[in-house]
Amino acid sequence: MVIQCWAWVPLQSPLHFKSINQGKKTSVADPMLRMLEKYSQSLEDLIRERTEELELERERIERLLSQMVLPPCDSGPSYPFKSVTEALKMGAAVEPQSFDQVTIYLSDVGFTTIASLSEPVEVVGLLNDLYTLFDEVLGNHDVYKVRGL
DSSP, rough: OOHTTTTGGGGGGGGGGHHHHOOOOOOOOHHHHHHHHHHHHHHHHHHHHHHHHHHHHHHHHHHHHSSOOOOOOOOOTHHHBBBBBHHHTTTTTOOOOOOSOOOOOOOOOOOOHHHHHHHHHHHHHHHHHHHHHHHHHHSSOOOOOOOOO
């Protein structure tokens, strides 16, 4: 049959393709349309999956924010948010506040655990980055740096 289809003379080509196609009219575009429909469906599935991941991440962030103890906002009557958490959720800028007096809180941050799970070079890099960042931030303020252990 393939050899007959290769015939240069159209009358020598087989005429029974309708029986092969089961009486359906087909065109070159039909397989392409089916392929595009499959691709479209796979994209819709991917979008649905990514949207679900986004919602899960949003819920996780909201849980983290709600667990934080953040002060109420004190930015005047024109500021629509009641708390820092609410402002952060809405993507609004939160104005920093300054205080005449402060309390210093010292705590164990579990550095031993972090160090035991890391390579020595990673620990050195982490400490270097942290101390550099702390020094930059503290350099902008009139503060006393307490030495860490």
